[in-house]
Amino acid sequence: MSPLLMNLSELEEKDRGRVGGKGFALALLARQKIAVPDTVCVLAEAYDEYLDRTGLRERILLELNRKDFKDMRWEEIWDASLRIRNLFLTHPLPPDVARPMADDLQARFGSRPVVARSSAPEEDSAGASFAGLHESYVNVRGTESILKHVRLVWASLWSDAALLYRQELGLEAARSSMAVVIPELVAGEKAGVLFTRTPSDPSCLALEAVWGLNQGLVDGAVEPDRWIVHRESLEILSHRPAARDNQAAPAEDGARLEPLPEDRRSRPPLAADEVTEIARTALRWESVQGVPQDMEWTFRQGKPVFLQARPVTTSRGSSDDQRGWYLSLRRSFENLQALRKKIEEDHIPSMIREARELAAKDLASLSDEELAREIRERATVNERWVSVYWADFIPFAHGIRLFGQLYNDALQPEDPYEFMGLLEASPLESLERNRSLESLASMIRSDSSIASRIRQGRFTEAGPSFQAALDDFVARFGDLSCPVTGGVQCTQGQPALMTILLEMAEHPPRRRGASKDRRVLEDRFLQAFHEGRRREEAGQVLELARVSYRLRDDDNIHLGRIEAQTLAAVHEGRRRLKRRGLQRMEETTPEEVARALENPDYLPAASPISEIPAGVSSRPSATKARQLVGQPGGPGLARGRARVIADHARLKDFKHGEILVCDAVDPNMTFVAPLAAGVVERRGGMLIHGAIIAREYGLPCVTGVPRVTELVATGDEITVDGYLGIVTVERTVGGGGGR
């Protein structure tokens, strides 16, 4: 047998760390004459050997040390995890390691289906329940596929979830290891889980069962029947039947949900004597282990087989912990489909309708009291949509990730973000806005009299066709002076829109980035799946991802239009208060404006404003950032003057050929993209708006650069390397050269 594999019967106490908790528990169960599946363990040494031989150990460390972990957002952690996973996918086992393993696995399982289950030694010793942080793959067939899935299980040592809980797990790139347990797949007619002690009543045990594979229960996709059994008497104290409408069944590759056959719907998966039998075995096992146990089992030919056993442990995380929320953003395809329906058929039409209805109201005709009420109502409407945004729109973005994983698993591309090529060139609202903007700019470009009139501030004399186009633009997208789409007149003086248009008109229009051959990529993706149901499903995931990609940008614009209506009412209020002689109205909150409108004697308080003045850097003089590291967000290399945007009102100063440097780009800001030579953002992630718009225009982009708006000042000469994810400060404004 390969020195990297072991049978359960060969395991001794000293091998616990080599096979992890799950592998060792199976060996102990077998020793107690409790039936377990035929199982081979891939030792943790195999993982180490693989890492050392492929050079991946240092690559993982390089990936995880690009920036301080505390500076990484969840999205960046997900990105890092995706890149690491892709390293495992694109690096096969060295042949001299793989061959003996393959020979043994072939002799043992042949073409019988197996499960590849993570069994991390760290997870075992962590003392808390980390179930689900690492992956397991059900129904894997053939040695080649088994070895590939072993690599995927290894990769899951670095899953986003595991990285989030790395401290509790003691996860360290230099030391952490992963064993893999490979049991034959026992496709029993029914399966379930069992806790030998219920949290609410220590004299009872709880048992849950479903028809079909356990996968359905563990994933939460199938509702189980539940029994409470007295530990001493083994008497069934209660049975709560489930709806019993579907079951998980082995499919070509993995498991899938299918409708439950009629004859199974009416009866519980377990008869009373079967409940007792499992309970009795579990309690015997618990008495050997000495602590309450959490077990998985199935039935084969009328006899229970135990698939897993581990101590019942405390749950992870505290209530103020954000990590659980982040992980709840990982959604299943079914969940995302439902979310899509809700968003497309419900939310978006409502948002459009609501913004339009609000816009139709004549604010000027309202009395002060009515206006105060209107301001409050609009603020409430706005808040409601913001909460919908967090509850539904943000989780929906996971559709892109779901597709990315499917794509990478199927094609194992060198570039883990190749899949983005299939999503780009979607009809984004922000791109539609930019197209309209360009057509206005081209009118100015082709008629110099329009430009000169605009420069003189004679906007209304620019000609009827230009005026009509301009009115249409403002009606749809606002005058670009507000931090939200659809807002108007947020700043005094020359409208931002005109300044941007004149700047655009002075330069040739920017062509959108040459889109990679989407069709070719799409065909290659679909060809990777067997014709029929699998391919159809792959197509559905792609379709979902495209919607997810589009909505990730569009939702901000729709939300902006609602917010713009709130702003409009507040502006009207401020205008009236100014007429009363009140000062500094720009700094008052909507609520203060409403109060002052209701009560002529009320003096509104100014809200504290925190703002970094653009172009003034707070950098200390003795140190200077020369080369800043982020993540590659869009390929390409650009050199130019930095324009650091600390405040939306400054976007109008943006000049052609400058590099947009920003804390966080949102789609309401990306109208400067056609002028920009590159994009740099403090916020990190491959799927953030800055990166999306940069790729759409073929602009070099680096994201996730900590403190970039402090370390770079407007006017600095910088280079953006979108391949390596680095920003070099060549020459600082007012300072000497970088050399």
Next chain:
Amino acid sequence: MEQEEIKRALGELLSSQRLAVLATHDEGRPYANLVAFAATDDLRTILFATPRTTRKYANLVADPRAAVLVDNRSNEEADFHRAMAATATGPAREVAPSDRRPWLELYLKKHPHLEDFVRSPTCACMELSVERYVLVNRFQQVTELHLS
């Protein structure tokens, strides 16, 4: 030291070490960097990589004359009698795209984890054509090896 002995010592030193100090100059002002390097078996070429936006790259484009220091010190007192250092001098230039393949093969064999870095279109694959080695061992024994 005999020539063969020197060559063997150099070969062992160059293959055992991962990082070297690269010296360039910016209009007469010396400048030094750590670089991950590899060397050809015949000792005639030292390979390293740099993004084209760096100072070292700009320096070398302006003047290719460079030096590379490789040593095996371990930051212990015994280094004084035990450690060995070799300085290689010669011109360092970017490898033409057509010659990249053997360069990558040799370099990545030693530094497989730098694959993404060196394959980036903005990364320059550099090679220093060694004209002379200056080998220092036994604290102050200095030997030169000239490669014509």
